[in-house]
Amino acid sequence: MPPIVDHYHWDIHSDYTILTPSQLSSGGDPDKPDFLVQFRAYRSNTTSRHLVTSKIAILRFDSIITDLNNSASPFFRYLGMPEERQVNLVDEISFFADGLAMDISNAGETMFPIVVSIDISDDAYVDDFQEEAAELIKELEKVVVNEEDYYEQCPICLDRPSTGEEITYMPCSHFCHSNCLLKWFQKNASCPLCRFQCLTIFSQI
Numbered sequence: 001m002p003p004i005v006d007h008y009h010w011d012i013h014s015d016y017t018i019l020t021p022s023q024l025s026s027g028g029d030p031d032k033p034d035f036l037v038q039f040r041a042y043r044s045n046t047t048s049r050h051l052v053t054s055k056i057a058i059l060r061f062d063s064i065i066t067d068l069n070n071s072a073s074p075f076f077r078y079l080g081m082p083e084e085r086q087v088n089l090v091d092e093i094s095f096f097a098d099g100l101a102m103d104i105s106n107a108g109e110t111m112f113p114i115v116v117s118i119d120i121s122d123d124a125y126v127d128d129f130q131e132e133a134a135e136l137i138k139e140l141e142k143v144v145v146n147e148e149d150y151y152e153q154c155p156i157c158l159d160r161p162s163t164g165e166e167i168t169y170m171p172c173s174h175f176c177h178s179n180c181l182l183k184w185f186q187k188n189a190s191c192p193l194c195r196f197q198c199l200t201i202f203s204q205i
Contacts, residue, residue, distance in 0.1 A: 007121040008081050010089060012096045015115045028110030032061040035097045037114045041079055044119045064094045079120060133185030136198065141169045142178060155192045156180040172196035
C-alpha cells in the first residue's frame, strides 16, 4: 500500500501586531478572554511560497471548539483539507489558546491574537486546477486569427498569433493562445497580464 502523502502543514503562534489599537485596549473580561485568530493559507513548493487566501475568526473563551467548528472548519474544507487533519488542527488551536489564557504572565489580558499559517503543497491542487482549467477554457470566447499581421503578443509564449491559430479571451478581455492558456491555468489562477482572478480555487473567502 503506497504511503499517504500529507499536503497540509501548519504553524500556530501569537502575534500582537495583527490586533488593532481598539482591540488592544478592549474592555473585555480577563477571566474569559477572547481570541482573534488569523488563518493564512499559503501555496508552497520547494522554491516558493505565497499567500493565497486568509480569514479572521473570533473565538470565545467558553466556546473555543464550537466557534472553531462554526467558523474555521468551513475554511478548512474549502482548502480541501481531509477531515482527520481538520480535527487535528482544531484540537491544536484549542490547546494553544488554552495555554495562552492559563499562562500567569498573560494575566489581565482580554484579547489574545493567534496566527495559524497553513502551507499547502502544490500537489494538493493539481487535479483541481486541471479540471477547472479545462472547464473554463471550454466556456471562454475563442477566435481564429485571420489577419496577416496580428501585432499583439501572447503574454505567455510572447509569440504573435499566426493566421489560422486559435486564441482565447479571458474574462478580463486579455487573450492568449488557447494551448498556452490551458497550460497556464493548470498552475496559475489569474491572468498572466493583469492578475485578474479567473479560476475560483484560490478566490478570497
